[in-house]
Amino acid sequence: MQHSKFTLGFVVLIALSAQSVDAAQRLVPQQYSTIQAAITASVSGDSVLVSPGNYAEGINFSGRNITVRSVSGASVTTINATGLGKRCAQFTSGETNAATLDGFTLKGGSPTSGTLPGHGAGILCCNSSSPTILNCVVRDGICELGAGIYSCQTTCPRIGNTVFCNNLATSGYGWDIAQCFVDLGGNTVCAECGCSPGAIVEWPVAQGGNGHYYQAKLRAAQLGWNAAQNDAVATGANLVSIESAGEQSFTKSLMRPYSNAYWIGLSQAAGSVEPLGGWSWLNGSALNYAAWQPGQPDNANSNQHYGAMLLTSNWSDWREDGETFNNRLGIRGWMLEWSADCNDDGIVDYGQVLSGELSDRNANTIPDCCEQGISCTCMGDVTNDASVDGFDVAAVLEAWNSNGQGKFNTDVNNDGAVNALDLGIVLD
Helix, strand or coil, rough: HHHHHHHHHHHHHHHHHHHHHHHEEEECCCCCCCCHHHHCCCCCEEEEEEECEEEEECEEECCCCEEEEEECCCCCCCCCCECCCCEEECCCCCCCCEEEECCCCCECCCHHHHHCEEEEECCCCCCCCEEEECCCECCCCEECCCCCEECCCCCEEECCCCEECCCCCCCCCCCCCCCCCCEECCCECCCCCCCCCCCCCEEEEEHCCCCCEEEEECCCCCCCCCHHHHHHHHHHCCCCCCCCCCHHHHHHHHCCCCCCCCEEEEEEEECCCCCCCCCCECCCCCCCCCCCCCCCCCHHHHHCCCCEEEECEEEECCCCCCCCCCCCCCCEEEEEEECCCCCCCCCHHHHHHHHCCCCCCCCCCHHHHHHHHHCCCCCCCCCCCCCCCCHHHHHHHHHCCCCCCCCCEEECCCCCCCCHHHHHHHCC
């Protein structure tokens, strides 16, 4: 019996050694021009090593439990399905956790044919497939459901150190794990890569605008109309009030395609005649201009009393929480407008903050003078006594070479240092 056990063990060892020897490394593009060609040539246990580059394709593991890994990481290695009508990566043939995708940017998926078109723009996992996704960035995917990743029932992918951003599901979740998902840690879901808001942009009077400033903001999760307005107020703004076709066109140009709609400052008073009665802007102006989508507002489900600008068209009425249906991701964008003129000089305060004319030490876009209830009309009035005189000069000299964070705002030009430039403004 001992001899039999030894013989069996020896045979198993030889078999494992043979399997290890047979496992191949396939190099892209040195040996194969595309990642898919290397995958197709592989058998379970093989590795596909991909050099930096932009690979215009979508890949399908087709049941192979192999490792597809970039040599230098996601920042320089992209599987780019933009414009191809494909998803970036597909696991639909019973792949196990041994099937590994490691270190890629998966970009621009939009599946229009094949397995489950409209599902899983970045990654699709179905038919008991449970791959491992590591160190990836899944971005810019657009489809009906699961624009980042869609996982069907009976699948359980493992995901680690992976970022999902800029993905738009037109009628459902951005990051859709339908049943099971093993979190290996380090995962991030963003409305945008970097999660940064859009730039604050002026609509110049010289171009037919109103001199106001606007910003389109996004976040990963949906938010309600009141939450969006609270965020706007905290930065000295309001949700936008759109009062002309020109303003509609300008603000719409700021929208980015990662939310189905953006909240605007339009709401309906309680008890109004449905569906068109009682709508008004936050700034108090009348609804003299309207850009409702045909058939809107319709007060669907009898609870849609807040306005949003649709990504692909005009306005629609929504529930306050921004939800679409069945708890799927709804509105996650909102449009801000800065129009305040607290010193009544005919210039939007935020423009004066940007130019340095008015200081904003706490960087909340609201001029300090407005928050402090003092005059904003003269930068040289350091002591805020309605007169520019020797007291102001003395205050600047006393704070010389400091950051101006004392009793008075001696850093007159708000550049972080009290020096001759500040003194010059006072003397002028």
